[in-house]
Amino acid sequence: MICSKGDALQASPAGFFWLRGNDIKLLFATGPSLNTRLLAAVLASLALMVVDYQGARLHAVRAFLSLAVYPLQSLASWPNDMLHRIGGTVISYVDLQRENQRLKDIELINDARLLKLAALEKENIRLRLLLENSFQLGEQVLIAELLSVKLEPYEHRVMVNKGSRFGVHERQPVLDANGVVGQVIRALPNSSEVMLITDPSHAIPVEVNRNGLRTIAFGTGQSNRLHLPFLANNADIAPGDLLVTSGLGGGFPAGYPVAVVDKFEARPDKSFANIYATPKAQLDSSREFLIVWSDANPVVMGAQDRNKSAPNSDTPHAAQ
Amino acid sequence: MPHNNHLAYFYFILSVGVAMMLRVMSWWPSLDPFNPDWVLLVLIYWAIAMPERFGVFTAWSAGLLTDVLTGRLLGQYALIFALVAYFSIREHLRLRQAPMLQQCLFVFFCLAGSESVIFGTESMKAGNQFSFDFWYPAFSGTVAWPLVFTVMRQVRQKARLG
Numbered sequence: 001m002i003c004s005k006g007d008a009l010q011a012s013p014a015g016f017f018w019l020r021g022n023d024i025k026l027l028f029a030t031g032p033s034l035n036t037r038l039l040a041a042v043l044a045s046l047a048l049m050v051v052d053y054q055g056a057r058l059h060a061v062r063a064f065l066s067l068a069v070y071p072l073q074s075l076a077s078w079p080n081d082m083l084h085r086i087g088g089t090v091i092s093y094v095d096l097q098r099e100n101q102r103l104k105d106i107e108l109i110n111d112a113r114l115l116k117l118a119a120l121e122k123e124n125i126r127l128r129l130l131l132e133n134s135f136q137l138g139e140q141v142l143i144a145e146l147l148s149v150k151l152e153p154y155e156h157r158v159m160v161n162k163g164s165r166f167g168v169h170e171r172q173p174v175l176d177a178n179g180v181v182g183q184v185i186r187a188l189p190n191s192s193e194v195m196l197i198t199d200p201s202h203a204i205p206v207e208v209n210r211n212g213l214r215t216i217a218f219g220t221g222q223s224n225r226l227h228l229p230f231l232a233n234n235a236d237i238a239p240g241d242l243l244v245t246s247g248l249g250g251g252f253p254a255g256y257p258v259a260v261v262d263k264f265e266a267r268p269d270k271s272f273a274n275i276y277a278t279p280k281a282q283l284d285s286s287r288e289f290l291i292v293w294s295d296a297n298p299v300v301m302g303a304q305d306r307n308k309s310a311p312n313s314d315t316p317h318a319a320q
Numbered sequence: 321m322p323h324n325n326h327l328a329y330f331y332f333i334l335s336v337g338v339a340m341m342l343r344v345m346s347w348w349p350s351l352d353p354f355n356p357d358w359v360l361l362v363l364i365y366w367a368i369a370m371p372e373r374f375g376v377f378t379a380w381s382a383g384l385l386t387d388v389l390t391g392r393l394l395g396q397y398a399l400i401f402a403l404v405a406y407f408s409i410r411e412h413l414r415l416r417q418a419p420m421l422q423q424c425l426f427v428f429f430c431l432a433g434s435e436s437v438i439f440g441t442e443s444m445k446a447g448n449q450f451s452f453d454f455w456y457p458a459f460s461g462t463v464a465w466p467l468v469f470t471v472m473r474q475v476r477q478k479a480r481l482g
Contacts, residue, residue, distance in 0.1 A: 034409060037376040041402035045380065048395030049441070058394050065388040069340070072389065076341040149344040150352050151390045186391060193391050221451070284349070 056170075063164070066188040073149050073159060073191065080148035084287065139253055141175075141290040142166060147191060156182075156199035156219065160289055163190045168291055171251060175290045179257040179280030180204065180245060184291065192291075196283055197258065198223055206258050207246040208237055214246050217259060217277060223284050226259050228275040233266045235273065243277055253294040328373055328481050335362050335472065336382050340389055353453045356461030359386050360434060361468040363401055364427060367408035368415050369476060379405035396441050400434045420466055427465040431458040 032040070052058045144160035151157050162168055164187040172184040174194050182196040195202050202219040206228075213236060217226040231237060241261045247254025259277035266273050339358035346352055363382060366374040383398035390397070407430065408415065415423055435458050 034376065034406065038402060038406040041376050041380040042399060045383070045395035045399035045402065048384075048398065049393050052394040062388055062394060065385060069385055069389045072337060072340050073344060076345040080346060148346050150346040150355065151344065157391065 062186075063189050066190070070188075070190045073147055074161075077148040077159075140293040142168070142293075144168075144174075144192075144289050144291050146287045146289065151193070156196040156202075156221065156223065156283075157185070158194050158196065159191050160194055160291075161191055162291060163188045163192045165189055167293075168192050173252045173256075173292045173294070175256060175292060176281045176286040176288070178282060179259070180252060181281045181283065181286070181289055183251060194289070196223075197226065197279060197281075198283060204252060204258060205246045205248040206243040208261075209242040209244045209257075211236055213237060214248065217243060220276075224278055226277045226279060228261075228277060229272055231273055231275055232271060233268070233273045237261060237264065237275060239264055242280075253292065325373075327479060328370065331475060331479050331481065332366055332374060332378075335366075335475065340386065343386070344389060353456050354460040356457045356464050357431065357434065358464075358468070359397075360401065360404060360431065361427070361461060361465060362472065363405060364408050364430060365468060365472045367405045368412045369472070370481065371409040371412045374405075375409060376402050376405050392438075393441060396438065400437050404430045404434065420469075423469070424462050424465050428458060428462040431461045434458075 048058065142162060144162035147159040147161055149159050151159065160174075168184060168187045170184055170187055174181045174183060180197060182194050182199070182202065184192050185195045186193040196219070197204050197217070198219040198221065200219050200221040203216050205214070206217045207214045213231075215228050215231050217228050220227050228237075228243075239261050243258045243261065245252040245254055245256045245258055257280045259279045261275060261277045263276040264273060265275070336359060339362040342358040343355070345355075347355070359382060363374075363379050367379065379401040380398045383396075383401035384394065386392075386397040386401070387394050408426075411426070415426060418426070432455075435455055439454065
């Protein structure tokens with residue numbers, strides 16, 4: 001029963017109140033019509049989409065709404081987390097002891113490697129100083145845990161439980177123990193979205209560790225495949241080569257392992273070969289990730305020395 | 321009946337919240353591509369059952385929250401949900417009478433239309449190549465509709481809403 005406002009006003013007072021009492025039927029008559037509402041909603045959402053597509057101007061709105069949504073995401077993640085926690089708690093003493101022993105062994109080996117690394121780092125700094133080259137400072141990391149939520153099934157994006165409250169920001173690289181995982185594409189107050197390197201719209205600049213050949217690795221949408229489409233048929237690359245980040249573009253710090261080449265497919269009829277690689281990071285089983293802060297402005301080591309030799313320089317703080 | 325009114329809003333928010341949880345929950349990695357759009361199904365139910373309370377703007381707000389939940393462009397699901405709510409409300413008298421099979425057909429067209437809108441905006445955003453997996457939720461959602469309908473009707477009858 002649809003009646004306009006005019007009808008309701010013309011009705012006798014008694015009839016009007018009767019209609020008011022039975023408001024279930026009358027709500028269509030109050031306020032704008034269904035078509036008007038749809039038009040308003042469509043226009044509002046189109047405006048939102050255009051503004052959101054153009055930039056990060058709506059970030060505050062999204063951050064505010066995410067406060068309401070975050071509890072739902074944590075709840076949705078809870079059964080899976082619980083399963084993992086139970087799996088971690090219910091473990092026999094013998095297994096625990098064995099794992100402890102194994103971890104101690106690994107730590108010993110890693111410590112020994114670190115001793116050597118310290119010496120190598122010193123040597124690297126000395127060599128760069130000779131070349132008057134810039135030197136990248138060390139990176140800081142933050143451990144973030146995966147929220148077991150699936151944003152869209154066809155995308156390779158995950159949620160982690162650290163957000164802008166911890167200083168996480170967009171475009172930060174994310175690693176796990178074995179290699180590069182992806183980058184932060186959106187930092188919300190309590191959580192952030194990470195795009196994995198296997199997402200079809202992700203690309204990462206890499207170089208072959210063996211000979212420094214630089215190229216770009218694209219995601220394929222499969223969780224164990226990267227595609228390198230821009231190398232010529234005679235490029236010096238072979239299955240088994242390790243690809244590391246090249247540091248070009250400034251997004252990812254240089255030198256982290258990304259993937260291992262597993263297939264080289266020369267195409268005689270085309271100018272580029274088809275090359276596929278398997279990511280080093282355990283993209284589908286890792287639950288803990290490292291979010292990396294790399295120092296954006298490299299320190300020029302040579303400057304320090306030059307200042308020492310010229311103490312009358314007018315930049316006193318640079319001499320420290 | 322203001323008391324009944326508040327109760328209806330409570331059940332509405334509860335059901336949409338549960339649907340949002342189901343939407344992002346990962347049951348089993350290989351089944352994830354089939355996870356239907358539960359929020360849309362629940363909204364269709366409310367639009368058919370109580371069109372005078374839960375209209376286009378309610379669906380629009382739920383869509384905005386879903387955008388944030390799934391990390392889409394703000395307004396994408398809001399647009400879809402508002403459109404679907406509009407059609408459901410316009411046809412609600414017919415849909416209430418229709419047999420389950422015809423309701424499923426209507427739901428399928430809603431879900432397919434929703435997927436098409438997402439397809440359009442996503443291909444505008446980046447040159448993604450979507451496989452056929454992309455369209456699975458429309459089919460699984462159609463299959464899940466009778467379940468959603470039955471459960472929600474039970475809830476509504478238990479709560480004695482309109």
